[in-house]
Amino acid sequence: MTQHRILPADRWEPFSDEHLARVVPVATDRIIRASAATDFTPRQAEMVIFDACGMSEDGVRIWHAARRLGESANARARSSARARFGGRTSSIGWIGWVLVLSALAGGITFAVALQTKDAVLTAVFSAATAMAVLVAAVGARGRPLDRALWRPQAFALGGTAIAVAIVGSGAPAFAMAVLSGAPIIVVTSMVAGMIIRRARPQQAREVDDSLTAAYRAIIHDLPGHVEQLRRETSAALPPERARFVERARAAVFERVLADDRVPERSRRRLARHADGHPAGGLIIADFADPLTWMPATLARSAYTTDDPRHADNRDG
Numbered sequence: 001m002t003q004h005r006i007l008p009a010d011r012w013e014p015f016s017d018e019h020l021a022r023v024v025p026v027a028t029d030r031i032i033r034a035s036a037a038t039d040f041t042p043r044q045a046e047m048v049i050f051d052a053c054g055m056s057e058d059g060v061r062i063w064h065a066a067r068r069l070g071e072s073a074n075a076r077a078r079s080s081a082r083a084r085f086g087g088r089t090s091s092i093g094w095i096g097w098v099l100v101l102s103a104l105a106g107g108i109t110f111a112v113a114l115q116t117k118d119a120v121l122t123a124v125f126s127a128a129t130a131m132a133v134l135v136a137a138v139g140a141r142g143r144p145l146d147r148a149l150w151r152p153q154a155f156a157l158g159g160t161a162i163a164v165a166i167v168g169s170g171a172p173a174f175a176m177a178v179l180s181g182a183p184i185i186v187v188t189s190m191v192a193g194m195i196i197r198r199a200r201p202q203q204a205r206e207v208d209d210s211l212t213a214a215y216r217a218i219i220h221d222l223p224g225h226v227e228q229l230r231r232e233t234s235a236a237l238p239p240e241r242a243r244f245v246e247r248a249r250a251a252v253f254e255r256v257l258a259d260d261r262v263p264e265r266s267r268r269r270l271a272r273h274a275d276g277h278p279a280g281g282l283i284i285a286d287f288a289d290p291l292t293w294m295p296a297t298l299a300r301s302a303y304t305t306d307d308p309r310h311a312d313n314r315d316g
Contacts, residue, residue, distance in 0.1 A: 081210050105159075
């Protein structure tokens with residue numbers, strides 16, 4: 001399990017009730033003002049409390065350790081997907097990027113043919129398009145590719161096919177051979193890919209879901225990492241300092257949640273963390289929320305929409 005270390009804190013004298021009475025209104029006012037922002041998060045609220053308590057260094061250490069927790073989860077998910085599917089990995093595999101380059105080259109082929117009518121120059125870009133598609137096909141080694149990868153190939157096909165129609169009539173024989181061969185190579189790759197996917201439906205589903213499944217596995221594994229970081233945080237904060245943060249947070253949240261100036265979206269986000277967390281635990285829980293560290297494009301598929309955190313984190 002990945003280690004998430006924070007430095008042990010120096011000795012801290014217990015805070016007084018008078019200090020608490022000064023901290024609470026200051027932190028409350030700052031959080032209420034911050035809650036108006038659409039990107040306001042519960043971790044920001046606890047960080048404000050640490051700062052108002054005079055313990056910003058502790059808050060910063062916990063903040064960075066918790067942020068690394070999410071970054072590590074994101075990296076592990078991608079690494080796991082690449083280890084299993086290599087270049088075919090959905091969205092991040094190198095084969096997908098090569099086919100995007102083929103689509104770009106196909107677009108340039110069309111533009112060159114349209115603007116210059118130069119058959120030789122058009123043939124050069126058409127050959128580059130076909131070469132990119134061939135590299136991707138060789139990399140796949142007869143295995144199914146992600147279902148979305150027909151799109152860049154379709155762009156590559158369109159660009160090279162239209163280029164033939166524009167400059168083909170007056171092209172030299174060698175240029176015409178390239179111009180004619182490129183769309184044939186692209187369409188052959190597309191058709192072969194469709195046949196392979198149809199012949200191996202289970203493998204096709206697995207590669208389509210490759211990145212999403214990797215993120216689901218990491219989300220399932222994440223609670224153990226979160227608990228480890230909570231233990232380290234509790235060990236690094238002297239009990240009297242931790243208790244003061246918890247008292248301040250409880251008092252501040254009570255005031256904030258009752259204040260009409262706090263937008264409903266921010267009130268719901270904070271209400272989830274109103275209690276039940278040790279000092280620093282709110283920062284950790286918020287950074288550990290998959291919707292904080294996951295790519296937004298994967299949130300709907302890898303992180304189930306019936307999870308109660310979705311509505312709280314995805315409202316306007």
